[in-house]
Amino acid sequence: MPENLPADGPLYLKIRHNFELLAPAAYAFCLRHKSVVKFSVAGGLASITDLILLYIFHDPLGIDIVVSTTLAFLLSFVVSFSLQKFWTFRDYSRGRMTGQLFLYLLNAVIGLNLNGFLMHLLVNRYEVWYLLSQVIVIGVIGLGNFVVYKFIIFKKKQHEILGA
Numbered sequence: 001m002p003e004n005l006p007a008d009g010p011l012y013l014k015i016r017h018n019f020e021l022l023a024p025a026a027y028a029f030c031l032r033h034k035s036v037v038k039f040s041v042a043g044g045l046a047s048i049t050d051l052i053l054l055y056i057f058h059d060p061l062g063i064d065i066v067v068s069t070t071l072a073f074l075l076s077f078v079v080s081f082s083l084q085k086f087w088t089f090r091d092y093s094r095g096r097m098t099g100q101l102f103l104y105l106l107n108a109v110i111g112l113n114l115n116g117f118l119m120h121l122l123v124n125r126y127e128v129w130y131l132l133s134q135v136i137v138i139g140v141i142g143l144g145n146f147v148v149y150k151f152i153i154f155k156k157k158q159h160e161i162l163g164a
Contacts, residue, residue: 035088035089035150036146038087038088039084039088039146039149040142042080042083042084042087042088043080043142045079045083046076046077046079046080046083047076049072049075049076049079050072050073050075050076051072053068053071053072053075053076054068054069054072057071057072077105077108081100081101081104084104084149084154085097085100085154088149088154089149089150089154091154091156100153100154103152103153104149104153107145107148107149107153111141111144111145114137114141114144115137115141118133118136118137118140118141119133119134119137122136122137
C-alpha cells in the first residue's frame, strides 16, 4: 500500500487502490469517463431496487401485481433521481430540486413511451428478436437520458462551475 494510504483507511480508498493495481487500463478508463460510469452504476442500482421491491411487494406481501409494480417504480424512481442528482452529477442545490424532479419525471414518461414505440418498430416492423430489441432500446434511451441529465436537468450554473 502506498505511504499516504493508512492500513485502517476508508474501505472505498482501499478498493480504489486495489482496482488501480489489478486493472490499470480499466481504472484509467473509469477515471476518464467517470460520469458515464457513475450514470451506469446508478441506473443499475435503481433497476435492482425496482426488481427487489417488486418481488417483495408481490410475493411475500401478496400485493396485486399492478400495485406492486407501481410502488416499486415510484421507490426506485426516488433512488434513481437521488443517485443521479447527488452522486453522478454532484448537484447539491436544493432550490432547483422541484423543477429537476418534474423534468426527471417528464423525461421518464417520455422514455417509457419511446421504449414502447421503438420496441414496436424493431419487433413488429423489422422483426428483431424482442430481447435484442430491448437491449438496443435501453442503449438508445440510456444515451439520451445521459445527455438530458447532464445538459438540461442537472446542468451546472455558471457560478457553480467557477466555484463562486
